[in-house]
Amino acid sequence: MATAKHEDVDYRPLMSSSDEGLDEVEPRWSLTLNPSPWRDRAIVAIFVIQTLLNVLLIASGLYLYSRRGPSNPIFPQLTYSPAQNVLSFNVHKFYEGFGENITIYQKEPSDDVDKAWEDLYSFGISEIPRSTAEKLANKTYPLVGSGGNYIVELDVFHQLHCLNTLRMALSPEYYKKKNLTDLERSFLEPPHARHCLDAIRQSLTCNADIATYVWYWDPRDEMVKPTGNVVHTCKDYDRIVQWAKEHHLHSHFDNKLYVEDDLELAVSFSSLSTREGMSVTRLTPLLIFCQRSSRPTSLNFHSFAPLTRLAHTSATAMADVHPVSSSARPVHLPALENKHADVMANGTKKTKDKKAKVHLDSQHPLELQPPPEYIDHRIKLFDQLKAEYVEFVKQQSREEITITLPDGSERKGTSWETTPMEIASGISKSMPERLVIAKVDDVLWDLERPLEKSCRLELLDFEHQEGSYLFTPLMTIRLTAHIGKQVFWHSSAHVLGEACERHYGCHLCMGPPTEDGFFYEMANTARPVVSTDYPVLEKLADVVIKDRQKFERLVVSKEKLLEMFAYNKYKKYFIETKVPDGTSTTVYRCGPMIDLCVGPHIPHTGRIKAFMLTKNSSSFFLGDANNDSLQRLYGISFPDKKQLSEYKAFLAEAAKRDHRKIGREQELYFFNDLAPGNAFWLPHGTRIYNTLLEHMRGEYYKRGYQEVISPNMYNIKVWETSGHWQNYKDDMFVLDVEKEKWALKPMNCPGHCIIFDSRDRSYKELPIRMAEFGIVHRNEASGALSGLTRVRRFMQDDTHVFCMQSQISQEFNALFDFMQHTYGLFGFEFSLVLSTRPDKFLGTIETWDRAEAQLREALDKQYHGKWQLNPGDGAFYGPKIDVTIRDALNRSFQCATIQLDFQLPERFNLRYRSADDNENVEKPRPVMIHRAILGSLERFIAIVTEHFAGKWPFWISPRQVLVIPVAAPFKDYATEIATKLWDRGLFTDVDNSDNTLPKKIRNGEVAQYNFILVVGENELKERAVNVRNRDDAGTKNQGAMIPLDVVADKLVRLKASKGLLNKLD
Incomplete structure (x- = not known):
């Protein structure tokens, strides 16, 4: 930016002692007053009165000036901003922006240009104390765990973000090739770009720049032209940047966590309305006087202004935090009545609700009226088919059946009439309300669905846990954790689907449960989903829940399904590809919502007592970026409101432990868009990584493993042999090498098979325990990448045991011991599930039975x-x-899987010489056991990081000891100690900075050093150290003074013990 100094500007003082340029003019007349006593008294009186008025005027002006804050009178700051105290003004000359007179911000896209733009506003998110937040014109959101601070962003930084978005939108081809995240990609889509365009329009009209554009004569073109190289009076942007950096929110902000907040604004102007052109066109003197008093004011409008170093600054009013596509719940917004709130999508009246007030955009009513035509079409066809089903049930013969409960007791019932719910009512009056689903002969069953024959019956509640399946049109989901929760959340997804149909009129795709809730994805071409839609959708969900809509199951033929869902190409795809011709599947109805679904479901929507949306994001149909772009909404629900409160508390604690947050704070690892899904391990993170490897390598040595190294890339012939090419190639990185296809390995087992087959093997060699710290690559979708838990490049502690069938039991016993030892080092509890022969299997039943029996024996022996x-x-x-x-x-978290494999030894034709070694008898094949205890090292480190919340056990800690001298004369002694401990294998640092002692200690505590050794005059004399233990509050003020050699020995023993306690013996 070119800055014009004041002396370069041609101006002349209004009051000057110089007479230069003033005309010498003789007076044309003169007035002579004759002396008169009354005239003298009058003149004196007038002079006194005028003096008093001037004094009063000056005093009033000084009072108002002292109360108005630091704003320049030319640019009054009418709404409070936490940064207004830093405002000052200076003179700048703008760049023309043509020819050679351009800046880096105008250049063609490149990494340098992108960075220059990001450096303008990347620090923009700030935190302020509650006392400051109360003065804002708009309510903002609290920061959990920050001691009562709130999150804000000066609007100028949002404006710069918008300007940068429009710049990027000018070069779509360039940014298509960049590895942008789903969120970054959504910024460039038309809805967001249009938002940015109008945000800048509002800012320009709100902060109208009245500097004068001027014209000049261009002799080359012989014409008059305008020029932008003109002088402006600007807010000092550097001071604003300095304020933002001083208040920058460095810690991780969990935007998926909703928190109730009682923040009250000191002054409200809720009557101010938002207009298309400007929010406020006239400010009354009363409003200006209020601003100039000590009381803060509040204006209810949203202003935006594009500011770069090329232009003058505009409004510094505080902007709302800009919502993003994968955003969290918003704050509660002012409630507005909705005239459609009393009518459901199917035309029926809703339940009266005194709290039926939500914040709505006037352009988007609570529900579409009239509702989408497909809703009525589905209902008519469903009612017709339901009537046919009712007649079918009536025709079924009624017989007495026996229902056997898990405790062996029996109940009598009638086929096609008795339901699991009736059986539950006969057991206990309170039981039915607690139940979620039933299990009939090991098959999940709706509680209100009649039993058809004698059976075994289990009744499951929300907390019931076991392994089972949930079938959806797209996938079969294995429910390895809480089956009750999964069914409950699957039903909640249908509630969300109904709310989306009624609000957006969208076409639903699929809505399964997840490990921690549910989602529904949809094609919503009308407008994008934003976080401010959450209260609206939750209101509709609340209506659905209060209506206690029953889940009705109906078996429908493929032909009728195609007719029912003819409007929805996504449902049609599932029907055409997943339902064989001539067969049927099921649909479920609750209220106007009818969905293709195998189920099962809870009895009715009223079982849901707490429902909350958590985030939204974009996705692709079938997870393929070449397919339609969809929008996905996530949620959570519970049968008790208390559980939702507990869940929010859990989220707050989980946010503090987030490995991505801790990884940044402790400088362990980071990610870069140039290598998405690939971690960059920093020195301290590498220490953790290598310590784990060294531990496992030491265990391999003790337990008889042979470490190998196999290639990273193979010709696809290997993957065709192993079967991966047929079933896994879409998840592999494939390359063309010398006109042949090669692929990076996604797993190590084929390479180990090749090593086993590299020479003749004898039974005397078995078992061969082959271990490798293998680097593998898997082509995960960009939207699925998440910190260290889902990456594209990772290392496995992979082992394959080749053994005889008679050795299976002993090898599993050894694996269990290895696993228990390793998990015990971190204090992990674990559970085991044995999965047996599926319907489709390789090998003989006898081989399977023998192998399963050996696994059962090993499990029973150990667990x-x-x-x-x-x-x-x-x-x-x-x-x-x-x-x-x-x-x-x-x-x-599932870390380890121990698998018996009969397939790969056959595919690679692996054999070994048996004891009889008869040439006429076919050599036997080895059994292959796959196992990885840590699994992915990256994922395991993420789990351990969050498990310990960044407070590492001493043996794996990247920062074990910090030595602090109390003053400069003791720096040499501190350095000597650090060197001695480092030489003994301890990660030791020394703080020889000029910070105060309390500051040094505090820095060490924040960095999570296990021990801080403080040394001063006494310690130097005694060749000792003062020891402070991170986990022992009693040593925080002053620890015990211990001889240096003793401390060193104790630290070395503590590291070797690999204990969990951070304590010197």
């Missing part, structure tokens, strides 16, 4: 009564044991 059976869920090539660990927040 009698502590493992679960999951029949029919084994892989087609062998039974498996899934190992799930639980962290400090009681979350479950």
Whole structure:
């Protein structure tokens, strides 16, 4: 920016002692007053009165000036901004922006240009104390765990974001090639670009720049032209930037967490309305006087202004935090009545609700009126088919049946009449309200669905846990955790689907449960989903819930399904591809919502007592970026409101432990768009990574493993042999090398098969325990990437055991011991599930039965009564044991899977010489056992990070010891100590900075050093250290003074013990 100094500007003082340029003019007349006593008295009186008036005027002016704040009188700051105290003004000359007179911000897109723009506003998110937030013109959101601070952003930084968005939109081809996230990609889509365009329009008209554009004579073109190289009076942007950086929100802000807040604004101007052109066209003197008093004011409008270093600054009024596509719940907004709130989509009256007030955009009513035509079409066809089904049920013969309960007791019932709910009512009057679903002969069953024959019956509540399946049109979801929760959340997804249809008129795609809630994705061409839609959708969901809409199940033929969902190409795809010709499947109805779904579901929507939307994002149909772009809404629900409150508290704690947040704060690792899904490990993160490898390598040595290294890339012939090419190629990175296709390995097992087959093998060599810290690559969708938990490049502690069938049991016992030892180091509890032969399998039943018996024996020996059976869920090539660990927040993570494999030894034709070594007898094949205890090192480190909340056990800590001298004379001694401890294998740092002692100690505590050693005069004399323990509050003020050699020995022993306690013996 070119800055014009004041002396460069041609101006002349209004009051000057110089007479230069003033005409010498003789007076044309003169007035002579004759002396008169009364005239003298009058003149004196007038002079006194005028003096008093002037004094009063000056005093009033000084009073108003002292009360108005630091704003320049030419540019009054009419709404409070936390940054207004830094405002000052200076003179700048703008760039023309043509020819050679351009800046980096105008250049063609490049990494340097992108960075220059981001550097203008990347620090824009700020935190302010509550006392400041109360003065704002608009209510803002609290920061959880910040001691009562709130999140804001000066509007100028949002305006710069908008300007940058429009700049990027000018070069769509360039940014298509960039590895943008889904969120960044959504910024460039027309809805967001149009938002930015109008935001800048509002700002320009709100902060109208009255500097004068001037014209000049261009001798080259021989014409008069306007020029932008003119002088402006500007707010000092550098001071605004300095304020933003001083208040920058450095910590992680969990935008998925909703928190009730009682913040009250000091002054409200709620009567001010938003107009198309400007929000406020005239400010009354009263409003101006209020601003110039000490009381803060509030204006209810949203202004935006594009500001760069090329232009003058505009409004510094505080802007709302800009909502993003994957955003969290918004704050509660002012309530407005909706005239459609009393009519449902199917035309029936809604339940009266005194709280039926939500914030709505006037252009988007609560419900579409009239509702989409497809709703009535579906209902008519459903009613017709339901009537036929009712007649079918009436024709079924009624017989007495026996229902056997889990405790062996029996109940009598009638086929096609008795329901699981009736059985529950006979057991206990309170039981039905607690139930979610039933299980009939191991098949999930609706509670209100009549039983058809004698059966075994289980009644499951929300907390019921076991392995099972949930079938959806697109996928079969294995419910390995809480089956009751999964069914409950699946039903809640239908409630969300109904709300979306009624509000957006969208075409639904699919809505399954997830590990922590549910989602529904849809094609909504009318407008994008934004976080301010959440209260509207939750209001509709609340209406659905209060209506206690029943879930009605109906079996429908493929032909009728295609007719019912003819309007929806996504449902038609599922019907055409997943339902064989001539067969049927089921649909479920609740209210006007009818969905293609196998179920099962809760009895009615009234079972849902707490419902909350958590975030939204974009997705692609079938997860393929070449298909339609969809919008996905996520939610959570519970049968008790208290559980929702507990869930919010859990989210707050989980946010503090987020490994991405801790990774940034402790400088462990980071990610870059130039390598999405690939972690960059920083020195301290690499220490953790290598410590884990060294531990596992040491265990391999003790336990008889042989470490190998296999190639990273293979010709696809290997993957065709293994079967991965047929079933997994879409998830592999494929390359063309010398006119042949190659692929980066997604797993290590084919390479280990090749190593086993590299020479003749004897039974005397078995078992061969082959281990590798193998780097694998998997082509995960960009939208699925998430920190270290879902990456494209990762390392596995992969092991494959080649053994005889008679050795399976002993090898599993050894694996269990290895696993228990490793998880015990981190304090993890774990559970095991044995999955047995599926319907489609490789090999003989006898081989499977023998292998399963050996696994059962091994499990009973090690974990009698502590493992679960999951029949029919084994892989087609062998039974498996899934190992799930639980962290400090009681979350479950599947880390290890131990699998028996009969397939790969056959595919690679692996054999070994048996004891008899008869040439006329075919050599036997080895059994292959796959196992990885840590699984992915990246994912395991993420789990451990959150488990310990960044407070690492000493043996794996990247910052073990910090030595602090109390003053400069003791720096040499501190350095000597650090060197000595480092030489003994301890990660030790020394703080020889000029910070105060309390500051040094505080920095060490924040960085999570396990021990801080403070040294001063006494310690130097005694060759000792003062020890402060991170986890022992008693040592925080002053620890014990211990001889240096003793401390060093204790620290070395503590590291070698690999204990959880941070304590010197």
